[in-house]
Amino acid sequence: MESILTLFRVPELRKRFMFTLAMIGVYRLGSHIPISGVDLQALQGLFNQGGLLGFVDLFSGGALGRFSIFALGILPFINASIIMQMLTFIWPKLKELAEEGASGHKQISQYTRYLTVILAFIQGIVMSIGFRNFVLPDVHFVFFVFYAVVGLVAGSVLVMWLSEIMTENGIGNGASLLIFVGIISQLPFFIKNTVVLLSGGASRVGVIAMVVVLLVMIVSIVFMQEAQRRVQVQYAKRVIGRKMYGGQNTYIPLKLIQGGVLPIIFASALMQFPLVISEYSGVQVLKDFFSTYYRYDGVLYNGVLCFLIFFFTYFYTAISFNPKDLADNIKKHGGFILGVRPGRPTEEYIEKIVTRLTLVGASFLAFVALVPTIASNVTQVTSFQGLGGTAMLIIVGVALDFVKQVETFLLNRRYEGLIE
Amino acid sequence: MRELLIGIELLSGLALIVAVLLHSPKGEGLGSIGGQARMFNNPYKELEAPLNRITYGLATIFMVAATVLGLFF
Numbered sequence: 229m230e231s232i233l234t235l236f237r238v239p240e241l242r243k244r245f246m247f248t249l250a251m252i253g254v255y256r257l258g259s260h261i262p263i264s265g266v267d268l269q270a271l272q273g274l275f276n277q278g279g280l281l282g283f284v285d286l287f288s289g290g291a292l293g294r295f296s297i298f299a300l301g302i303l304p305f306i307n308a309s310i311i312m313q314m315l316t317f318i319w320p321k322l323k324e325l326a327e328e329g330a331s332g333h334k335q336i337s338q339y340t341r342y343l344t345v346i347l348a349f350i351q352g353i354v355m356s357i358g359f360r361n362f363v364l365p366d367v368h369f370v371f372f373v374f375y376a377v378v379g380l381v382a383g384s385v386l387v388m389w390l391s392e393i394m395t396e397n398g399i400g401n402g403a404s405l406l407i408f409v410g411i412i413s414q415l416p417f418f419i420k421n422t423v424v425l426l427s428g429g430a431s432r433v434g435v436i437a438m439v440v441v442l443l444v445m446i447v448s449i450v451f452m453q454e455a456q457r458r459v460q461v462q463y464a465k466r467v468i469g470r471k472m473y474g475g476q477n478t479y480i481p482l483k484l485i486q487g488g489v490l491p492i493i494f495a496s497a498l499m500q501f502p503l504v505i506s507e508y509s510g511v512q513v514l515k516d517f518f519s520t521y522y523r524y525d526g527v528l529y530n531g532v533l534c535f536l537i538f539f540f541t542y543f544y545t546a547i548s549f550n551p552k553d554l555a556d557n558i559k560k561h562g563g564f565i566l567g568v569r570p571g572r573p574t575e576e577y578i579e580k581i582v583t584r585l586t587l588v589g590a591s592f593l594a595f596v597a598l599v600p601t602i603a604s605n606v607t608q609v610t611s612f613q614g615l616g617g618t619a620m621l622i623i624v625g626v627a628l629d630f631v632k633q634v635e636t637f638l639l640n641r642r643y644e645g646l647i648e
Numbered sequence: 649m650r651e652l653l654i655g656i657e658l659l660s661g662l663a664l665i666v667a668v669l670l671h672s673p674k675g676e677g678l679g680s681i682g683g684q685a686r687m688f689n690n691p692y693k694e695l696e697a698p699l700n701r702i703t704y705g706l707a708t709i710f711m712v713a714a715t716v717l718g719l720f721f
Binding site: 254257258261262263264297334337338340341342345375378379381382383385386388389392 | 654657658660661662664665668669671672673703707710711714715717718
């Protein structure tokens with residue numbers, strides 16, 4: 229409660245918060261503006277069948293089901309980010325650029341933005357051709373495709389820009405906040421569906437059990453996201469002039485889940501890929517295959533999901549955490565980990581710890597992603613099925629990020645006060 | 649009237665794409681490690697003020713044109 233008040237008391241923070249809210253408003257507004265020329269009622273029918281296409285819709289905050297200008301939403305940007313990060317690993321030229329520091333990173337993010345436009349263009353074409361059955365009869369089809377693609381790409385670029393200026397002038401990471409808002413905006417429908425299910429004679433115990441499971445999950449996600457392993461570091465004493473420095477014990481906090489929400493966002497973004505392709509391509513064999521095997525409660529879907537979560541968690545830890553730098557830094561400042569020699573042995577020691585931590589972290593993430601599916605199968609309460617564990621992880625993770633950012637900001641401000 | 653609005657939406661949409669791409673990348677996209685935002689520095693802020701205004705304008709025109717089209721046609 230106290231911290232909510234400070235959000236409004238500090239002028240700079242208030243300004244940033246208001247900006248974030250305003251941009252979220254624009255985003256929600258835009259996701260209700262349709263691209264004209266489509267039979268919206270028929271389209272809604274398709275999405276209300278639920279299933280996996282519903283999940284894609286969930287990610288865009290319902291914008292897809294309305295065929296709005298933001299129907300592609302933030303996804304092309306996320307996919308472009310994934311691809312660029314992978315390429316940085318594989319392509320030597322990009323790797324060089326990444327190691328150049330801030331200016332190289334800038335260049336890479338500029339490439340990411342170009343790639344976003346290209347991806348949005350491809351997705352836009354596929355999508356508007358895929359919706360050919362829903363185009364109003366008096367609209368010329370070729371013209372519709374052209375018009376819709378321009379609208380979709382412009383919308384997607386606009387969303388990308390919104391997320392960028394949110395990151396810059398607001399609080400928190402714009403892109404993940406927009407996904408967060410999209411998921412939150414669909415929550416009322418899940419609650420409504422549950423109520424419908426209840427009045428239709430579903431067991432009360434089942435619903436209560438489901439809600440309890442979800443709550444326990446939220447708590448455990450918060451707990452695990454904050455968890456860290458503290459590695460003790462001993463610093464040597466140094467005498468400079470008449471003063472003595474150092475000589476104290478400190479620790480390095482190693483987070484259990486280094487990448488935060490990003491691995492989950494990446495994994496679930498990638499999960500939608502084969503689905504979108506099969507749905508829009510209109511090839512019946514593909515469609516049949518996916519609707520039989522690639523289901524929420526199917527083994528294949530959940531297996532792939534687990535694999536991707538593991539992959540991205542490790543991938544993210546690998547790029548965001550460099551044991552060599554850490555070991556060098558400790559050595560430079562005259563410190564050492566108790567019982568381990570400085571330099572290479574320290575590096576190996578830290579790497580071993582991080583690898584183990586990531587294994588635990590990734591297992592936890594995969595577990596959480598599976599629990600709602602299992603729970604809804606056991607309790608027969610299917611109304612939360614679209615929400616899934618990944619969506620919960622994203623919601624909680626983004627909220628935590630947001631709070632942390634506010635705290636960092638306040639801390640920064642307090643130190644500024646000390647200097648003045 | 650309908651054709652005019654569609655024309656406006658198309659043109660403003662295309663211009664918007666160009667305008668956004670002209671901006672210098674802000675932050676490091678979603679790629680920024682750990683997903684944290686950089687709240688404190690941007691050397692290009694002053695330079696980009698006119699471009700910002702243009703982008704805001706284009707975004708508004710685009711969204712309004714699409715809204716009117718969606719509501720009335």
